[in-house]
Amino acid sequence: MADQNALFEFLLRMGDNSLILGHRVSEWCGHAPVLEEDIALANTALDLIGQTQMWLGLAGEVEGKGRTADDLAFLRDAWDFRNLLLCELPNGDFGRTLMRQFLYDAWSSIMLARLIGSSDPRVAEIAAKASKEVAYHVERSGDTVVGLGDGTEESHQRMQAALDYLWPYVGEMFDGDAVDTAMVKAGIAPDPASLREEYDALVGRVLTQATLTNPTDTFHHKGGRTGYMHTEHLGHLLTSMQWLQRAYPGATW
């Protein structure tokens, strides 16, 4: 049996990615430039929160201390979160939100496809469910990146700015540590670095079509998935997301 602590950490990383990005995307609700985009963003956020319930639900089960997905979402502080820094970055303009979504969806679609073959049937089951939804997300975010990148002068320039801003947060997806080594050894999850080639091919194809130039700088920020150091933005996000449970502990519908 795999090291349960490592499995718990791995599940937090999966669940926190979808939770934090899902919350970010939900901030667009009622603010998108057109109704169709508003609905699409809300639906994407909803899928991500649904996936969170599965990942964090399993994390709580594996931890064995009786914590539910809700407990993990609403009662942890910033330093206990294990999401990629990319997911917590503020939305910026619509273009940056969609670029962030595409950079994440591309990784997520590849990761989930690998996890369908996980040695842990509970992980495989969640991945099979989530990957069907993410297939839709990546198709849409990819199309939008192409539409705006290869659009007007203004939209092109904004998408290039978004890419330049977000690219230094991509590298963290492929970092590995002792948790990943334990997951690989148990056959539960792939080595993050092994996803890079497929990722670069997919992202490269879309960016080329979008007439955008991939930054060549290889520096990347890190500290999200290990919890070592988040950006200041996460705390602000949590203040809003967790407010109700903090102000009225135990409140239910």
Place this chain on the structure above:
Amino acid sequence: MDQPSVDTIWDWLDQVPDPEIPVISLVDLGIIRDVRWEGDVLNVAVTPTYSGCPATTVIKFDIEAALRDRGIEKLVLTTQLSPPWTTDWLSDKGRAALEKFGIAPPSAKGEPDRCPNCGGTDLERTSQFGSTPCKALWRCRDCLEPFDYFKCI
């Protein structure tokens, strides 16, 4: 009362409408995966359509209410993730009801076969997402009416 047969329970569940698309039943939607007696406890397994579908909670509540109304006292509802729900599980009765209601049923080619309004085939997609996670927005260029398409997953 006598223990109702599993077939009877399926019939009852076929009378519970989907909360978001009330013209089809939960059985039509294909989300009831198993109905089974274990001793005097009725077990019903439900699979979510989309993992974040907000209707899932309402659906479970509706199932429980429908079965309790008919005298089922010991009931266990479980969520079954695997195999994941697919639109192939929509019944033919459900597909016909969808189209009659104005929602194009899912098609394996990934887009609607025809306009549910006029039957026209000159169609365009206006948005990949619709009013619920399971639908996309389309428009018919023949009658110019917008319509929902039940996405194929």
